[in-house]
Amino acid sequence: MIKWIAAAALTVSLVAAPAYAETPVTKIRFTLDWKIQGIHAWFYWAKAKGYFKAENLDVTIDQGEGSAATVTRILSGAYDAGFGDVNAIIQNAATRPAETPVMVYMIYSKAPFALLAKAEGPLKSLKDLPGTKIGAPAGAAALKLLPVLSKNNQIDYASLSILQVAPNLQEQMLLQGQVDSIAVFSATSYMNLVSLRRDPDKEFRWFFYADHGIDLYSNGVMVSPKLAHEKPEAVKGLLRAINRALHETVGDPKAAIDLLASEEPLLNKDIEMRRLTYVYGSLIDTAEARELGIGDVNDSRLKSSIGIISTAFELAKQPDAAQVFDHGFLPPKADRLPTTIKN
Known part of the structure; x- marks a missing residue:
């Protein structure tokens, strides 16, 4: 009797097993x-x-x-x-x-798109952009959006001088004065400045596109x-x-x-x-x-x-x-x- 019950239980468990199978990974x-x-x-x-x-x-x-x-x-x-x-x-x-x-x-x-400028530089507000030099990698989203930023803030885009730079050289070129600002992805540039032992909050100005009409x-x-x-x-x-x-x-x-x-x-x-x-x-x-x-x-x-x-x-x-x-x-x-x- 005990053997029959054990056998029956085993049969039930085998039959029932698929019902308890986990969802496929x-x-x-x-x-x-x-x-x-x-x-x-x-x-x-x-x-x-x-x-x-x-x-x-x-x-x-x-x-x-x-x-x-x-x-x-x-x-x-x-x-x-x-x-x-x-x-x-x-x-x-x-x-x-x-x-x-x-x-x-x-x-x-x-969105982390921004223009980054030295606090001691000529760029105090976006109104100071005309006639300045901006560095950015070719194809960068922050650069592609610059004409829209300019239009939204009544800036003549044609008056800007755009210099294409390598992504890993942006901050150095700004520090060396080769450009007045750089078009950046803040999550990257902020820490690049920290790595260069600079204070990104006190030594620089950040002009976030989101704060100037490009709310992405x-x-x-x-x-x-x-x-x-x-x-x-x-x-x-x-x-x-x-x-x-x-x-x-x-x-x-x-x-x-x-x-x-x-x-x-x-x-x-x-x-x-x-x-x-x-x-x-x-x-x-x-x-x-x-x-x-x-x-x-x-x-x-x-x-x-x-x-x-x-x-x-x-x-x-x-x-x-x-x-x-x-x-x-x-x-x-x-x-x-x-x-x-x-x-």
């Missing part, structure tokens, strides 16, 4: 926008703490080649998701809407149309894991940078700790993020920014906001509200 190839920096801490935190795994995700994280390159990497099919620039999505969605990635979690609520969004998490359409629950799980990791990183940034250094031994922990703190306070923890939660966007503002990018890059067609950002994958607002970063 979804593999996601994720690309960063650049080399590993403090601003990437939450992605590695989510992986190390098992948050991706808890969502039945197997996430591989690779370093990137630029914010715009994230879009082309996903377009090529080499990656399923990544951290990159929404403005590059807008440009590609104008011609390839069905293939272009969609942003699903906005991280940089304020910037970097966030984007996914391929294929992943969004075929694995929507995987996308939701990806965002839950990243959102949780971002908030825990903010709560203990030192631990997050220590973890990041274990991934990249050559990382300068002091520099990347300051980068993380600076970027979070200036680009992520904004008034809008406090209202909508990190990850979300204001539709009216997004439409306006699409119009600005369409004009600046002379797009043949202006994409719809729904082709650029999808709110449907976001975690609840209560889980996304920002808190002050711990020092």
Whole structure:
């Protein structure tokens, strides 16, 4: 009798086993926008703490080649998701809407595009721009947007002297007086100045485009149309894991940078700790993020920014906001509200 019960139980367990099988793991190839920096801490935190795994995700994280390159990497099919620039999505969605990635979690609520000038230099306000020399890498978004910035602030763009410079030489050329200002990505230039042992807050003036009529969004998490359409629950799980990791990183940034250094031994922990703190306070923890939660966007503002990018890059067609950002994958607002970063 006992043997019969045991055999029956085994039979039941074998028959029932498929009903308790776990959801198949979804593999996601994720690309960063650049080399590993403090601003990437939450992605590695989510992986190390098992948050991706808890969502039945197997996430591989690779370093990137630029914010715009994230879009082309996903377009090529080499990656399923990544951290990159929404403005590059807008440009590609104008011609390839069905293939272009969609942003699903906005991280940089304020765009980091800015003109950087020495405090002791001739540029005291944007009204002083005419007749000055501006340095910028060819093709840089901050340079592409300069005509729009000029128009919005009644500046004759033709009066500006533009000098194309290598990205790694921008700050040095400004310090040497070869240019009066440089068109920059603040998250990078701020820490380049720190590395040069200069005080980016006291020795320089920052003219953020966002404060002068060019109110754009910037970097966030984007996914391929294929992943969004075929694995929507995987996308939701990806965002839950990243959102949780971002908030825990903010709560203990030192631990997050220590973890990041274990991934990249050559990382300068002091520099990347300051980068993380600076970027979070200036680009992520904004008034809008406090209202909508990190990850979300204001539709009216997004439409306006699409119009600005369409004009600046002379797009043949202006994409719809729904082709650029999808709110449907976001975690609840209560889980996304920002808190002050711990020092």
